[in-house]
Amino acid sequence: MSATALSVSAHTPAANSDTTPGAIVIFTVGTQGDARPCIGLGQALHRAGYPVRIVTSENFAPLVREAGLEFYGISADFSDLLTNNPETVDKALNPWFLVQHTRAKFAEWAATWAQEARPVCKGASLLIGTGIVTQLAKALGEAEGVPFLQAHLQPFTPSRKLSPLSFWSKREFPGWLNMALFSVMKLLAWYTLKPAVNGAIRPQLKLPLFPWYGPFFDKDPERMRVLYGYSRHILPRPDDWPEQVCVTGSWFLDQADEWQPPQSLTDFLAEGEKPIYIGFGSMLANNAEAFTDIVVDAVRLSGRRAVLATGWGGLRRDAGRMDDQIYVIEAAPHDWLFPRMAMAMHHGGAGTTVAAARAGIPSVFVPFFGDQPFWARRMNELGTAPPALDRRTVNAEQMAQAINDALQPQRIQAARELGEKIHAENGTATAVRTLGEWGLLPPLRDSDEATAPAAAPAELELVQVA
Structure with a gap:
């Protein structure tokens, strides 16, 4: 059982007083x-x-x-x-x-x-x-x-x-x-x-x-x-x-103004064209090591630079620069990272989906469960993503092809237009x-x-x- 915990910042109004409304x-x-x-x-x-x-x-x-x-x-x-x-x-x-x-x-x-x-x-x-x-x-x-x-x-x-x-x-x-x-x-x-x-x-x-x-x-x-x-x-x-x-x-929780990236990440981003992002947030699976190998091989085949986010453990690699093509992080605020990316490959959670959309970049979806296949199909209908990949059967060649498909000019344009609309909300x-x-x-x-x-x-x- 978790004990009830409380933290109030210095500027948080005290609840239940005579001068403030109830919480x-x-x-x-x-x-x-x-x-x-x-x-x-x-x-x-x-x-x-x-x-x-x-x-x-x-x-x-x-x-x-x-x-x-x-x-x-x-x-x-x-x-x-x-x-x-x-x-x-x-x-x-x-x-x-x-x-x-x-x-x-x-x-x-x-x-x-x-x-x-x-x-x-x-x-x-x-x-x-x-x-x-x-x-x-x-x-x-x-x-x-x-x-x-x-x-x-x-x-x-x-x-x-x-x-x-x-x-x-x-x-x-x-x-x-x-x-x-x-x-x-x-x-x-x-x-x-x-x-x-x-x-x-x-x-x-x-x-x-x-x-x-x-x-x-x-x-x-x-x-x-x-x-x-x-x-x-x-x-x-x-x-x-x-x-x-x-x-x-x-509803966004923006942290770009407060987050400080590692200098090595800043250097990596500055060294070439915008990389692609690959990360699966809170998702985990039995085959995380093998799945990470597929992801890395797909990046190699695509010829793109990439930032890999390990999240809760969906990908397994040590944080830091793997080489000139791949940089690994645990996590970073989407509102800071995604505008610096060319594309995002992710699981399709509602939050990650709209974060990529707001950044105006295409997506590749690899759904794990829940509402993720729904958002993947919806973004494919809007033209900002190719058809979703099946995580259980996908190979490196199929993943690399999906990356290249997502970066076609028509998808980039569709993603940019959608991002402008979401920014206006x-x-x-x-x-x-x-x-x-x-x-x-x-x-x-x-x-x-x-x-x-x-x-x-x-x-x-x-x-x-x-």
Whole structure:
């Protein structure tokens, strides 16, 4: 069990005082791609004058604290899950395996969530739940009488014009089938979360249990409200979504101004044409050594200079310069690194996908699991990426060909145009403004309102609802 931890920077307003509104509490559990956007949203709310608490796993404590936000820990660690169970990633493109394998792990983590997180919600003004801890935030909101909102980085609201991520295909399904598939997806999600929610969280909070079909068929307009933190330029908002759904644009946690690159990396970048980036973030697999050999061979065959990022261990090489062609890092902020790259090969997580898109560079996708195949297909449709590679069967020749395909002039141009559109968005500012319009942000005291930045610049256009 992780002990509840707290860090407040010197400029963070103290919560629950007579002069500041109650804290906004954001719940997120998962990989870097799950945590970073939520921290970015928290930063925007903090800049607007609100105290913000992030509830997540201990491994993200430094990231939260560096962002100037309050950190509270709960028992969950995806890095440990992937490190000690690499078969989870190897077989995770099979949805049924993923459901079965994560079901027990989520229940194990959730056994202590209610007692760990309930003190965080005392005196809060709003709880925002994302991903697998959405139902934790919802239950705590019920128990404490605090407003709750769900926020996601992938589309989950049913639509006749959009297939669910788990069943997404190049072919278009008829509307009735899309709606049926969304129902199947909801039932699968509830099967995965039921032991955690009905078996631990709600009984410990003395709340009624959900029925056999779960909470995802609720038609109450207030509870259907959701913020989506992705770009409408990558995935347009379906016009049959209810008006309570807002696509804000992506939420970025930018660190380029604070990050100092090693001098050897700066020297490498200056020595020739822009290199390509290859990295798989938080992904791990049993065959990481062999997969790294394929990546290195592909770089050699392509003739391109490359920066390899080992991340959580998806690639295995010592950091530093391998030779004049390849430089290896553990990680670097995408907003610093990607504008200095010619192309990015990655797993296709929502955060990495939009970071490459914002930098205006093409991508090559090597999906591991989850929503990654969905984003890979979507970017291929937009012309900024070739068809995704199959990580389980890809060889160096196929990877080198995909690199060269991504760097064709038409893909470079498509990526540049998409990057300009995403740069014009400000997803976190739009999210803050929307929360205000929905009446979910408490009023600031006069002095705060006089000094706090505007929730959203006037030129931002809120995504229109149907």
